[in-house]
Amino acid sequence: MKTICIANHKGGCAKTTTVLNLAVVLASQGARVLAVDLDPQGNLSSALGVDLQELEQSRLTSHRLMLDRSGDPTAYLIHARPKLDLIPACLDHDAETLLEGAHVSRELLLKTRLTSLANRYDFCVIDTPPALRVPTLNALALSDLTVIPIEPSSFALVGLTQLMRVIAQVRQAYSPKMIIMALSTMYVARQNLDREVRGRLEVHFSTNVFDTTIPRAVGVSQAIAAGQAINEADLFSPATKAYKQLANEIRSWLGEEINTRENARESR
Numbered sequence: 001m002k003t004i005c006i007a008n009h010k011g012g013c014a015k016t017t018t019v020l021n022l023a024v025v026l027a028s029q030g031a032r033v034l035a036v037d038l039d040p041q042g043n044l045s046s047a048l049g050v051d052l053q054e055l056e057q058s059r060l061t062s063h064r065l066m067l068d069r070s071g072d073p074t075a076y077l078i079h080a081r082p083k084l085d086l087i088p089a090c091l092d093h094d095a096e097t098l099l100e101g102a103h104v105s106r107e108l109l110l111k112t113r114l115t116s117l118a119n120r121y122d123f124c125v126i127d128t129p130p131a132l133r134v135p136t137l138n139a140l141a142l143s144d145l146t147v148i149p150i151e152p153s154s155f156a157l158v159g160l161t162q163l164m165r166v167i168a169q170v171r172q173a174y175s176p177k178m179i180i181m182a183l184s185t186m187y188v189a190r191q192n193l194d195r196e197v198r199g200r201l202e203v204h205f206s207t208n209v210f211d212t213t214i215p216r217a218v219g220v221s222q223a224i225a226a227g228q229a230i231n232e233a234d235l236f237s238p239a240t241k242a243y244k245q246l247a248n249e250i251r252s253w254l255g256e257e258i259n260t261r262e263n264a265r266e267s268r
């Protein structure tokens, strides 16, 4: 199982949107995918059809899984699509407090709990909250690839140095082979600011910027509100093509086979 963590402590840069679309695309290409929602706002879980009120009762959430030393991780899985399972999240202040207070290997709780699930999946895609606290550190600690989504705004690069410092510390301690990549989201090529921010990204990240840019497209947010990824809502949206390209770029960075069946269909 290769783990992809989507992280940026800035809110609204398309973390959740990236996780949803990437997970659905990878699964539709035939990969077995585990999506993990670590954000107590539960946006990814809602988008994948979870009733957050019910979840607050059952508390079968990613945060509780991290705290559950003896439980069976399969009890936390929700089947969201063919080949796509989810470990959901919802508001749970007690769990958050317990996680912040945990002392022994608290960055490795998720990694430890997911070990027994690793053979079931080809990819694990993790959505993180807009904070660099214990849940995000847990995601980074098991990440083979960390994707930093960046939307073109004047403030997009503020805080990036702090984010990179935290990622570098976790990488050094727990996942020395982790690849770190920036992804341009909500990108409009004809806008000067968008091109300028992308130019700065290329300076900052050098070759570690995905060639694929995710275009701004109203269909993407409409689809998510309707509980769909864009490839399920509109086959012909430019964003559908972009997320497929992104999935292929990710496969190649991770040394996984690119989905040739789909590429053949595409080039016809």
Ligand SMILES: Nc1ncnc2c1ncn2[C@@H]1O[C@H](COP(=O)(O)OP(=O)(O)O)[C@@H](O)[C@H]1O
Binding pocket: 010, 011, 012, 013, 014, 015, 016, 017, 018, 043, 185, 186, 187, 214, 215, 216, 217, 218, 220, 221, 222, 224, 239
């Ligand atoms: N490619 C896109 N085109 C248009 N709107 C988008 C796109 N990607 C994300 N959005 C919208 O931007 C907002 C923030 O995205 P979200 O994924 O929730 O960010 P985060 O998880 O980083 O807070 C949402 O309203 C989402 O629908």
Ligand SMILES: [Mg+2]
Binding pocket: 015, 016, 017, 039, 043, 128
């Ligand atoms: Mg989010």
